[in-house]
Amino acid sequence: MSAAGVDSAPFVRLTAVTKRFGRAPPALDGIEGIVRGGRITGLVGPDGAGKTTLIRLMTGLMLPDEGTVEVLGYDTRRQPAAIQAAVGYMPQRFGLYEDLSVQENLELYADLRGLAKGERDRTFAELLQFTDLARFTTRLAGKLSGGMKQKLGLACALLRKPQLLLLDEPGVGVDPISRRDLWRMVENLTEEGIGVIWSTAYLEEAEACDHVFLLNQGRLLFSGPPREMTARVEDRVFRLSGTDGRRRHRLARLLEREGVVDGVIQGEAIRLVMKPGVTPPLGEDESVASSRTAATPPRFEDAFIDMLGGGPGGRSKLAETQRSFAVGDGKPVIEARGLTKRFGDFTAAADITFDIPRGEIFGLLGPNGAGKSTTFKMLCGLLKPSAGEGRVAGFDLRRDAPEARNRLGYMAQKFSLYGDLSVIQNLNFFAGVYGLSGITKRERIELMKEIFDFRPILDLSAKDLPLGLKQRLALACAVLHEPEVLFLDEPTSGVDPITRREFWTHINGLVEKGVTVLVTTHFMDEAEYCDRISLIYRGRSIALGSPDEMKSRIVREDLPDPTMEDAFIALIGASEAEEAA
Incomplete structure (x- = not known):
């Protein structure tokens, strides 16, 4: 962080900023704050918190209803053009032209930004080196991985070196390696005195910021260094390990205890946040009586x-209504035997092999473009393998794909419901797709309305729902027919922490009923929920095991307690070194 950036005049000054849209509660309600140069300021909060609205106010593309927004000394009401000439802006859904190449996108945005012809060769070369995209100038933007798209978006925002860089959720849908690359690039920019605003719903990203504005439902809950926020729960976070019985069942019971604020699964352990003065209830619950407890940061x-x-x-009404499937017969519910998929000369997945028994959560992890989504689509019957065999619930995916699909529920990476249909229309449509009719159909739809609290929004179009509600609707549609297998492709990408907890409470409860789950995710803390993981890189499985087994492989003296993200990055690095040897 540059000392000048901290002591100089504010880059952004927010004074009693309020913004409304129609009759809804304010999107922003009396926001106050200062953003300085030479550091990363995080706009942190769940979907619908007001982050995007606040960034758009800073660009001058939108004006506040009350209060003032000053950017680099300019008032957004009177001098929006001066602000727009001095800032770089990367919107949440960056407007890359997918049928243009990397080079053509740079040239187009150089035209839009008014970059002089004589400066372009040097600027392009610097940005391509900075983002490590020099090898991909002829590749169409639509063919880039998620991380590479974000790097190209960053390059376009930096075509004219800004004083202030506004990044709206640049890490959404990006794997841990690409996310670290983005952070490294942005940190380098702050060393030049550039102010950076990084918007995110990923709360772990908040810890990498110098200063944080924490927003929720349009209100500012906290402003300050992230360490001041985490200090509020110092000595109240515990890790329970060595517990007897089923950890998902234990977590559900613990979350219903009076003194427990929050809890998540962490490999074979459980992580708990307790109320002040309360310690984990070890002696009061048979399921945790033999646990080892230790304070954790x-x-x-x-x-x-x-x-x-x-x-x-910890209660899941969805799981309580789910029929049970017998666990322990030893037969795999999902089987991959040498699964391979080629697209022309390119092999997207090669010789993928694993078994998943009933009542297990199995994770497919890997960087963007590694082949995990291809593997996932082959196993749920959406892609025909070039070689190998896949089976779901005993049905061969080549010969009996329709029968296999009737046994599974599918939740796609990108919202897969029909945006122009209302909530109730989507429920009715998918009930029909899964073969429900008559009283069974009516009862299951009524149940979903109650469990997910859909009644107030039944007539709203799916495309107009906040992301958290979209994901609830997608899950409801996927489980209408009580499937024995669930396929979840990055199901909580961009979703706020409370909704993610609710989602995993349902999944954990379903697994306790014998449902088998195959999931892909970029959240490394979510990977901890898995019983086993296959780490896929460059189309091949490079590691297979439990989260704890993977973490144990990279333990060393200077890294005695690695995270799942540490394991992800280290194992991929080791695979690259082995290939290069």
Whole structure:
């Protein structure tokens, strides 16, 4: 961080900023704050918190209803053009032209930004080197991985070196390696005195910021260094390990205890946030009586959940209504035998092999473009393998794909419902797709309305729902027919922590009923929920095992307690070194 950036005049000054849209509660309500140069300021909060609205106000593309926004000394009401000439802006859904190449996108945005012809060769070369995209100038933007698209978006925002860089959720849908690359690039920019605003719903990203504005439902809950936020739950976060019985069942019971604020699964252990003065209830619960408990460093997300009054609890009404499937017969429910998929000369997945028994959560992890989504689509019957065999619930995916699909529920990476249909129309449509009719159809739809609290929004179009509600609707549609297998492709990408907790409470409860789950995710803390993981890189499985087994492979003296993200990055690095040898 540059000392000049901290002591100089504010880059952004927000004074009693309020913004409304129609009759809804304010999108922003009396926001106050200062953003300085030479550091990364995080706009942190769940979907619908007001982050995008605040960034658009800073660009002058939108004006506040009350209060003032000053950017680099300019008032957004009177001097928006001066602001727009001095800032770089990367919107949440960056407007890359997917049928243009990397080079053509740079040239187009150079035209839009008015970059002089004589400066372009040097600027392009610097940005391509900075983002490590020099090898991909002829590749169409639509063919880039998620991380590479974000790097190209960053390059376009930097075509004219800005004083202030506004990044609206640049890490959404990006794997840990690409996310670290983006952070490294942005940190280098702050060393030049550039001010950076990084908007995110990923609370672990907040810890990498120098200063944080924490927003929720349009209100500013906290402003300051992230360590001040995490200090609020110091000595209240515990790790329970060595517990007897089923950890998902134990977590559900613990979350219903009075003194427990929040809890998540962490490999074979359980992580708990307790109320002040309360310690984990080891002696009062048979399921945790033999546990070992130890205080563990708090995370920003722990403090945020505590500030909101705690998580959603451990009860899943969805799981309570789910029929049970017998666990323990030894037969795999999902089988991959040498699964391979080629697209022309390119092999997207090669010789993928694993078994998943009933009642297990199995994770497919890997960087963007590694082949995990291809593997996932082959196993749920959406892609025909070039070689190998896949089976679901005993049905061969080549010969009996329709029968296999009737046994599974599918939740796609990108919202897969029909945006122009209302909530109730989507429920009716998918009930029909899954073969439900008559009284069974009516009862299941009524149940979903109650469990997910859809009644107030039944007539709203799916495309107009906030992301959290979209994901609830997608899950409801996927489980209408009580499937024995669930395929979840990055199901909580961009979703706020409370909704993620609610989602995993349902999944954990379903697994306790014998449902088998195959999931892809870029959240490394979500990977901890898995019983086993296959780490896929460059189309091949490079590691297979439990989260704890993978973490144990990279333990060393200077890294005695690695995270799942540490394991992800280290194992991929080791695979690259082995290939290069």
